[in-house]
Amino acid sequence: MASIKPRRWALGCGAAVALALSAAALAAPNDVGVASAIAGDVRVQNNGAKQAHQAVLREHLALADRVSTGARSQLQVLLLDKSVFTVGANARLTIDRFVYDAKGSSVSASVAKGAFRFLSGGRGHAGAGSSIKTPVATIGIRGTIIDGVVGPEAVAIARGENKVPAGLAVDPAVATLVVLRGPGALARGNVTPGAITVTAGGTTVELDQPLLAVFVPARGAEPIGPFKISLPGLGRLNDLILPRTAANLPGGGAMPYYPPGTGGRLDPFDPFSDPNGPGGPNERPGGPGYTIPGVPIPPTRPAPNPGAVPAPQAAPAGAPGAAAPQDSVPPPVGGKPPRGN
Amino acid sequence: MRGFRFVIAAGFLAVIGAPTGAAPPGSFNAIASAGDNESIGMALARRQIARGETVDALATLERVIILHPQSMAARLLHAGVLCLADDRQGSLIEFERLRGYSFSKAQWAEATAPCRARTGG
Numbered sequence: 286m287a288s289i290k291p292r293r294w295a296l297g298c299g300a301a302v303a304l305a306l307s308a309a310a311l312a313a314p315n316d317v318g319v320a321s322a323i324a325g326d327v328r329v330q331n332n333g334a335k336q337a338h339q340a341v342l343r344e345h346l347a348l349a350d351r352v353s354t355g356a357r358s359q360l361q362v363l364l365l366d367k368s369v370f371t372v373g374a375n376a377r378l379t380i381d382r383f384v385y386d387a388k389g390s391s392v393s394a395s396v397a398k399g400a401f402r403f404l405s406g407g408r409g410h411a412g413a414g415s416s417i418k419t420p421v422a423t424i425g426i427r428g429t430i431i432d433g434v435v436g437p438e439a440v441a442i443a444r445g446e447n448k449v450p451a452g453l454a455v456d457p458a459v460a461t462l463v464v465l466r467g468p469g470a471l472a473r474g475n476v477t478p479g480a481i482t483v484t485a486g487g488t489t490v491e492l493d494q495p496l497l498a499v500f501v502p503a504r505g506a507e508p509i510g511p512f513k514i515s516l517p518g519l520g521r522l523n524d525l526i527l528p529r530t531a532a533n534l535p536g537g538g539a540m541p542y543y544p545p546g547t548g549g550r551l552d553p554f555d556p557f558s559d560p561n562g563p564g565g566p567n568e569r570p571g572g573p574g575y576t577i578p579g580v581p582i583p584p585t586r587p588a589p590n591p592g593a594v595p596a597p598q599a600a601p602a603g604a605p606g607a608a609a610p611q612d613s614v615p616p617p618v619g620g621k622p623p624r625g626n
Numbered sequence: 627m628r629g630f631r632f633v634i635a636a637g638f639l640a641v642i643g644a645p646t647g648a649a650p651p652g653s654f655n656a657i658a659s660a661g662d663n664e665s666i667g668m669a670l671a672r673r674q675i676a677r678g679e680t681v682d683a684l685a686t687l688e689r690v691i692i693l694h695p696q697s698m699a700a701r702l703l704h705a706g707v708l709c710l711a712d713d714r715q716g717s718l719i720e721f722e723r724l725r726g727y728s729f730s731k732a733q734w735a736e737a738t739a740p741c742r743a744r745t746g747g
Binding site for chain 2: 319321322323324342343359360361363365367369371402404405406430466467468469470471472473474475476478495496516519520523527529530
């Protein structure tokens with residue numbers, strides 16, 4: 286018997302250690318996910334806390350925690366069901382409700398300001414009842430990729446869209462632009478074609494095709510749309526969601542110039558052609574930048590080398606990032622963001 | 627006593643020896659931390675693409691791009707995955723912006739394959 290007792294004790298200790306480790310690995314009851322990517326100034330104010338603290342990578346986030354980003358900052362929140370919120374600079378995000386069990390998941394979140402993207406987790410089956418609230422609208426989610434922005438940037442983008450009436454009364458503090466990005470009906474993989482509803486001012490609008498957008502200009506106003514967002518509008522929205530990333534691109538993140546008459550098509554030959562391959566734009570008459578006559582893009586750069594940051598190029602007059610002519614795309618709101626970390 | 631020592635040793639190693647990056651592949655922690663390293667993140671994204679987890683691959687690549695904004699390779703792959711999600715216009719914008727960089731033919735071909743399959747080009 287004496288030789289058995291230590292073994293029992295050891296097994297007990299092992300079991301206790303295993304349980305402790307398992308418990309540590311599991312999320313606390315109110316945990317909804319983690320801060321999976323952080324760039325710049327990102328703060329978290331835990332529910333009930335008087336002050337916000339600087340977020341750290343993979344910090345656990347709980348229900349009702351208020352997450353905010355500063356200027357030129359980005360955050361990605363990975364929820365336990367693998368859904369993802371990405372928010373850009375000067376954004377405010379709160380996860381209000383999160384249900385995740387064997388039957389599925391659903392999430393309700395609030396975006397008070399700033400640009401955001403939501404990607405449904407797992408195989409894109411966001412559960413019934415998932416929603417994102419802004420000060421002026423409620424977005425109902427059904428397996429989807431959504432981009433949106435709340436605030437003056439929404440107004441700036443909307444004013445560039447033909448379907449948004451000129452002279453529209455707006456509240457820049459809360460105006461909301463929402464764009465369905467996908468997945469589209471031709472998406473491949475284990476995905477469900479995306480669809481959303483946007484409810485505002487007592488009216489609900491359904492968006493069921495990629496790039497359909499709605500704009501809600503003020504509290505109590507009905508949604509304007511759906512309309513198909515322009516390429517420049519889509520690009521500007523993307524830059525708001527990933528501002529630091531945009532700053533690393535040629536032209537400092539400014540949108541490419543779309544010459545009149547191109548119908549928004551960026552390359553009149555083949556938009557996916559290898560720029561350095563036979564017939565590619567870098568080998569056509571005019572060399573690099575030929576795809577946009579009269580508007581040079583930065584010269585060909587060395588092959589990407591992890592850790593190496595390409596040097597920025599000053600935008601020449603008339604080029605992306607420079608003073609825009611009448612029918613070109615204006616620079617992003619707030620001007621050119623500084624690059625890099 | 628040998629069993630006793632083994633259990634204690636195993637428990638000790640489990641407590642102090644388990645680095646964050648040692649999470650089982652596919653687990654939440656592994657996915658959350660994959661973006662820390664550009665190569666690991668891109669490898670995970672490629673596995674997700676192969677499994678048909680298109681939206682998850684987009685999320686993974688966005689994670690890499692946020693943490694490594696200089697990674698043009700991740701951006702290029704991300705542009706191609708947008709095509710997989712049938713976001714062709716978003717993909718066009720990304721490819722156009724990346725034309726200023728010189729990628730290898732293999733990189734460009736891999737990224738644009740989903741877009742070409744869509745168009746038959």
